[in-house]
Amino acid sequence: MTSPLPPVGQRPDLLRMEAVNKTFGSDIVALDNMNLNVQSGDFISLLGPSGCGKSTALRLISGLMQPTQGRIEWQVPHDPGDLGVVFQEPTLMPWATVAQNVWLPFRLRGKSYAAVRDDVREALALVGLDKFEDAYPRELSGGMKMRVSIARAMVTHPKLILMDEPFAALDEITRFKLNNDLLQLKEKIGCTVIFVTHSVFESVFLSDRIVVMAARPGRVQAELTVDTPYPRSEEFRTSSEYAQQCRAASDALQDAMGMPA
Ligand SMILES: Nc1ncnc2c1ncn2[C@@H]1O[C@H](COP(=O)(O)OP(=O)(O)OP(=O)(O)O)[C@@H](O)[C@H]1O
Ligand SMILES: [Mg+2]
Numbered sequence: 001m002t003s004p005l006p007p008v009g010q011r012p013d014l015l016r017m018e019a020v021n022k023t024f025g026s027d028i029v030a031l032d033n034m035n036l037n038v039q040s041g042d043f044i045s046l047l048g049p050s051g052c053g054k055s056t057a058l059r060l061i062s063g064l065m066q067p068t069q070g071r072i073e074w075q076v077p078h079d080p081g082d083l084g085v086v087f088q089e090p091t092l093m094p095w096a097t098v099a100q101n102v103w104l105p106f107r108l109r110g111k112s113y114a115a116v117r118d119d120v121r122e123a124l125a126l127v128g129l130d131k132f133e134d135a136y137p138r139e140l141s142g143g144m145k146m147r148v149s150i151a152r153a154m155v156t157h158p159k160l161i162l163m164d165e166p167f168a169a170l171d172e173i174t175r176f177k178l179n180n181d182l183l184q185l186k187e188k189i190g191c192t193v194i195f196v197t198h199s200v201f202e203s204v205f206l207s208d209r210i211v212v213m214a215a216r217p218g219r220v221q222a223e224l225t226v227d228t229p230y231p232r233s234e235e236f237r238t239s240s241e242y243a244q245q246c247r248a249a250s251d252a253l254q255d256a257m258g259m260p261a
Contacts, residue, residue, distance in 0.1 A: 008208050008225050011039035013075035014160065014192055015061065020070035022056050022218075029217035030056040034070070036211065036220070040159070043186060043193045045203035045210045047249065049257050053218025054196040058085075058162045061194065076159070081105065084153030084161040084191075088168050090145040092137040098124065099133040102152045116155075123151040126185055143174040150182070154189055161186075163195045167202070176237075179205055183232060200253060204245045205237060212249070214256035221256040224249055 005011065017036040023029050031053040038044060046054045059065045060072055062085055084105075092101045099113075099120050106116045113120070124130050127147040137145055146166060153161055167175040179202060186193055197203050203210050204226055214221040226245050228236060236242050 005041045005230075008042070008227065009039070011041050014038045014040045014042075015072065015074050017057075017061070018071045018073070020057075020060060020067045020072060022053070022060060022065070023068045031060070031067075032217035032219045034218075034220055038160070038192060038194065040076075040192055041190070042209055043183075043207040044195065045207040046194065046196045046213060047198070047200065047203045047210050047253060048213030048218075048221075049215055049253075050198075051218070052213040052215035052256075054213060055164055056218065057213075058164050058194065058196060061160075062162055078159060080109065081156035082159040084156065084158040086146075086149050086153045086161065086163040086166045088165040090137075090142075090149040092145055092148055094137050096136075097133065098129060098135050098137070098140070098148050101137070101148055102155050104152055105156050119155055120151075123155040124148075126154070126188060127151045127181065141174075143170055143178060146170065146178060147181075150185070154185065154191070157189055158191055160192045160194070163193065165196050165198070168198070175202070176234075180234070182206065183230060187230065200246050200249045204242060204249055205232065210249055210252075212252045212256050214258075222252045224252060 015038040017034055020031055020034040022031040034057060046057060048054055060067055062083060102120045102123055103113050103116060121130065124133060127150055129144065129147050129151065132140065167178050170178065183206065195206060208226050210224040210226065211220055212222040212224065213219065228241055
């Protein structure tokens with residue numbers, strides 16, 4: 001983004017979840033009365049224990065599933081290319097090259113490879129894989145596969161990217177590197193991110209809003225703001241400010257889990 005972002009809470013509205021409930025079967029309340037006002041440029045982490053409805057919230061926002069009650073409404077005009085999704089597993093097509101995998105969101109909309117080749121190359125360059133266009137997924141490391149998955153999610157320059165524990169399966173060094181790169185990418189394409197994680201450290205490093213969720217029933221327990229400005233670097237990771245924010249997020253998480261801090 002060229003101009004600095006306004007502070008959290010003062011950005012233009014992008015998508016609103018209002019009193020959303022999702023019940024599976026007759027009694028599994030995956031989400032109960034979830035309210036979330038997503039604003040343009042937010043980096044939101046959904047942080048919470050297993051089963052608190054984080055993935056359900058993402059699936060509802062993506063439109064893959066409908067709420068049992070309540071509403072999810074975009075506040076701006078949008079088309080399918082305005083939403084990108086990254087899952088924990090890179091879910092690449094093994095028989096297709098890296099470039100063909102990244103082309104997928106366009107192909108699904110009837111666009112030939114030739115018509116979007118520049119976009120595919122740009123996305124691959126942004127994730128540092130411009131030399132791997134013609135490689136096959138089996139030739140890539142776990143971190144590289146995840147980069148391809150991120151390139152595929154952002155190739156259409158979406159307004160909103162949903163990420164469900166994308167780095168959980170990676171080693172810590174790769175994860176830190178991808179955290180840094182993700183912040184740079186977000187800045188470059190000027191999107192909004194909703195990121196699911198179990199990790200307090202990851203949520204504080206990445207986000208400016210942390211939505212802490214609790215389970216049974218799945219619900220929002222607290223929201224924290226991390227107002228350290230971007231760009232955030234490795235220096236931030238070792239600062240006392242970071243340690244303080246992690247402590248606050250960890251306390252909120254323990255509270256959400258019904259454990260003494
Ligand atoms: N398709 C489904 N059918 C029935 N129950 C479901 C379904 N999807 C989710 N649930 C239930 O809803 C609750 C929330 O699940 P969800 O996957 O959203 O949690 P989560 O916070 O993403 O957990 P994790 O951190 O383990 O990924 C859980 O109790 C889960 O068993
Ligand atoms: Mg999940």
